[in-house]
Amino acid sequence: MTELFGRIPEEKRSRIMEAAISEFAGCGYESANINHIAQKARVSVGSLYKYFDNKQDLFLSMVQFGSQVLKSKFDEVMQGDEDILVKVEKLLRTIQRHSREQRSMIRLYNEMTTQCDPLIVKPAATDMETPSAELYSSLILQMQQAGVVRGDIDVRMFAFLLDNIFMMLQFGYACDYYRERFKIFVRDDIFQNDDYVIDQVLKFVKAAFERREPVE
Amino acid sequence: MTELFGRIPEEKRSRIMEAAISEFAGCGYESANINHIAQKARVSVGSLYKYFDNKQDLFLSMVQFGSQVLKSKFDEVMQGDEDILVKVEKLLRTIQRHSREQRSMIRLYNEMTTQCDPLIVKPAATDMETPSAELYSSLILQMQQAGVVRGDIDVRMFAFLLDNIFMMLQFGYACDYYRERFKIFVRDDIFQNDDYVIDQVLKFVKAAFERREPVE
DNA sequence: GCAAGATGAGTGAATGGTCACTCACTATCT
DNA sequence: AGATAGTGAGTGACCATTCACTCATCTTGC
Numbered sequence: 001m002t003e004l005f006g007r008i009p010e011e012k013r014s015r016i017m018e019a020a021i022s023e024f025a026g027c028g029y030e031s032a033n034i035n036h037i038a039q040k041a042r043v044s045v046g047s048l049y050k051y052f053d054n055k056q057d058l059f060l061s062m063v064q065f066g067s068q069v070l071k072s073k074f075d076e077v078m079q080g081d082e083d084i085l086v087k088v089e090k091l092l093r094t095i096q097r098h099s100r101e102q103r104s105m106i107r108l109y110n111e112m113t114t115q116c117d118p119l120i121v122k123p124a125a126t127d128m129e130t131p132s133a134e135l136y137s138s139l140i141l142q143m144q145q146a147g148v149v150r151g152d153i154d155v156r157m158f159a160f161l162l163d164n165i166f167m168m169l170q171f172g173y174a175c176d177y178y179r180e181r182f183k184i185f186v187r188d189d190i191f192q193n194d195d196y197v198i199d200q201v202l203k204f205v206k207a208a209f210e211r212r213e214p215v216e
Numbered sequence: 217m218t219e220l221f222g223r224i225p226e227e228k229r230s231r232i233m234e235a236a237i238s239e240f241a242g243c244g245y246e247s248a249n250i251n252h253i254a255q256k257a258r259v260s261v262g263s264l265y266k267y268f269d270n271k272q273d274l275f276l277s278m279v280q281f282g283s284q285v286l287k288s289k290f291d292e293v294m295q296g297d298e299d300i301l302v303k304v305e306k307l308l309r310t311i312q313r314h315s316r317e318q319r320s321m322i323r324l325y326n327e328m329t330t331q332c333d334p335l336i337v338k339p340a341a342t343d344m345e346t347p348s349a350e351l352y353s354s355l356i357l358q359m360q361q362a363g364v365v366r367g368d369i370d371v372r373m374f375a376f377l378l379d380n381i382f383m384m385l386q387f388g389y390a391c392d393y394y395r396e397r398f399k400i401f402v403r404d405d406i407f408q409n410d411d412y413v414i415d416q417v418l419k420f421v422k423a424a425f426e427r428r429e430p431v432e
Numbered sequence: 433g434c435a436a437g438a439t440g441a442g443t444g445a446a447t448g449g450t451c452a453c454t455c456a457c458t459a460t461c462t
Numbered sequence: 463a464g465a466t467a468g469t470g471a472g473t474g475a476c477c478a479t480t481c482a483c484t485c486a487t488c489t490t491g492c
Contacts (some may be wrong), residue, residue, distance in 0.1 A: 005442080007378045028349055032244030034478060035444095044443045045479080055478065067250045068391040109328075113393040114244055114323075114330055125396035150423075157416040160401035164384040165377065179342035186374035200373040207366075208424040220467080250452060251470095261453080270454065323489045 002060045011193055016041040016051070021063050025104035031112055060124060063112050066105030067128045073098060078135055084143045088162075088205055089091035092198045095166060106174035136162055140209070148209045151195035158209065165201065217278045221267035232267070237278050241320035245275055245327055279328050282321030283344045284349040289314060294351055299361045302423055304378075308414045311382060315389035319411060322390035352378055356425070366427045374425065382416065 005013065019040035023032045034055055039043045052058040067195065075091045099106050109128075115121055135181040136159035171178035173191070182190055221229065235256035239248045242379070250271055254261045258422075268274040293306040315322050331337055352375035359365040387394035398406055406413065 008441090026332065028246065028332070033476090038444095045442075046443050046481085049416070049479070053440070111330055113387070113391060114327055116242065116392050121392045122396055125393055125400060129397045129400045138228065151219070153419060154402075154412075154416050157401045157413070158420060160398065161381065161417070161420050163401065164380060168380040170383065171329070175329060176332050176334060176337045177341055180338055181345045182376065184341060184345045185379065186370070186372045187348060196370075197373070200370050201377070203369060204377050204424045207426070208360060208420045212423075224467090249450085261471050263467080265453065266467070290438085424492095 001052055004042065005017060007053070011158060012043065014043075016043060016048070017062065018066065019106060020050070020058055021066065021104045022061060024059055024097050025107035029055075029115070032059075032173075034058075053076065053113060056120070059121065063108050063124065064127065066102070066108050069102065069105060074132070078139070084139060085202065085206055087139065089198060089202055091166065092169070092201060093194075095169050096173060097196050099170050103174045105172050110171055110178075121137070129156060132163055133159060143209075147211065148179060149209045161208075162205065165205065169197075217268055217273060218234075218266065221264060222269070228259070228314050232259060232264070233278065233281065236274055236325060237282065237320045240275055240278060245331070248275075250274075258367075267410075270338065276336065279324050279340065280343065282318070285318065285321060286314060290348070290351070294355070300355060300425065301418065301422055302363060303355065303416055305380065305414060308385070308417060309410075311385050312389060312410050312414075315386050319390045322386050326387055326391050326394075348379055349353055349375060363427065365425045366432035380422065382420065385413075387418070 015039075019037045023037045027033070030056075030183065037058075038048050041048075044139055048058070050063065057076055060061065064092070073094050077087060077094055107158060112124060115124075137155050140155045140159055140162075144151055144155065167179070172182040173179070179191075232253075235253045239253045239256065243249070248271075250264065251261055253274075254264050257264075264274070267284075268277065288388070289310050290307060293303060310424055320420075328340060331340075349372070353371050356365055356371045356375055360367055360371065388398035389395070396406075
């Protein structure tokens with residue numbers, strides 16, 4: 001992404017981002033067509049190449065943007081000092097809303113996971129995963145010290161397992177294959193029962209994290 | 217896949233499958249090159265098109281094959297009537313071994329999840345996910361009736377959550393992005409500590425499924 | 433105030449490369 | 463001889479990227 005892209009009018013910028021995100025999410029990275037993106041955004045291909053070095057640069061910039069958006073929503077939830085389970089519930093609700101409203105961004109993320117080039121994958125993963133890894137780990141540690149969460153666990157492993165649940169739910173709401181899978185495993189009408197899903201996931205998470213013999 | 221492919225010599229067939237699986241897993245569906253696959257397998261492109269209708273057919277056949285192989289390993293573990301946790305442990309070990317030995321097959325599966333065409337995705341998902349969904353659900357139900365697993369849960373939702381853990385571990389061992397993510401969340405040397413991973417995952421699963429006040 | 437030049441954003445047709453798929457042909461059976 | 467299997471050069475479509483150009487705006491010297 002060149003600095004020029006940061007200087008063009010807001011409206012044009014979001015037109016381009018919307019076009020790119022929807023094309024990449026709809027066709028996948030390889031099949032996405034730069035010329036289509038330019039057309040959809042009502043911008044010349046030449047301009048697009050003034051804003052981004054190449055197709056990959058455009059793709060990665062969009063993925064990064066998408067993860068920023070989700071991260072900021074999560075950060076908002078994580079503020080305040082409620083119990084871990086209250087926060088998990090809020091995160092789950094955020095996931096349900098965000099996955100539906102910004103389906104394309106989640107699909108982009110899934111698309112990213114199939115990329116192989118280590119020069120791309122490593123920095124992108126570090127960028128996108130480190131914040132959540134730290135966030136969950138410190139939350140769990142904090143709750144552990146408060147005696148709410150059991151002490152006999154590897155905090156980072158459990159943070160990983162928790163984030164796995166979040167990821168699979170996001171994909172379940174946003175990506176076609178994972179959607180089908182969700183329906184097959186549970187029920188066809190699972191997407192009309194958001195509260196039920198949250199209820200069950202909470203039961204699962206609660207039991208996994210809770211201290212066995214609660215103090216007093 | 218034409219019936220001719222079933223009639224050619226075993227050795228040639230596996231040469232083709234190996235070449236196709238490694239190409240699709242290494243480059244992704246779109247970038248995979250049919251001509252390369254033919255070369256690698258020491259077969260003419262023409263022949264390849266006598267065995268498979270088109271690129272997509274070849275891809276789907278390979279994905280299906282890969283999932284069959286894993287399924288048969290899982291089925292073996294699921295025989296016998298041990299406790300759910302013993303089985304989960306065995307499944308986790310199978311995942312660790314299989315994800316490393318057959319990395320390409322797991323990658324293929326991840327590649328499948330980014331496909332969008334509903335005409336492809338729906339039957340493929342049904343084919344691949346239904347058996348595990350039924351397997352886990354019936355196991356959990358059985359353990360519930362035996363009083364080992366808590367009764368206050370939606371069996372199918374918990375089967376889903378359990379399979380999520382399995383999937384994310386598979387991807388964590390086999391796919392570049394998920395590998396990085398695993399390292400970021402836990403530790404760089406996590407891939408040298410298979411027993412530790414199993415231990416922690418079991419702690420998580422055990423607590424999630426276990427009856428709260430054990431009988432007797 | 434203004435002409436002459438400089439700057440750089442914006443354009444889209446053209447290029448060069450790639451690749452799925454075909455088909456006319458050959459080889460090998462029965 | 464007819465059927466069946468195998469071949470691989472060739473075709474046509476597609477698409478990322480480039481580049482020669484336009485045009486509006488700014489700068490400078492008078």
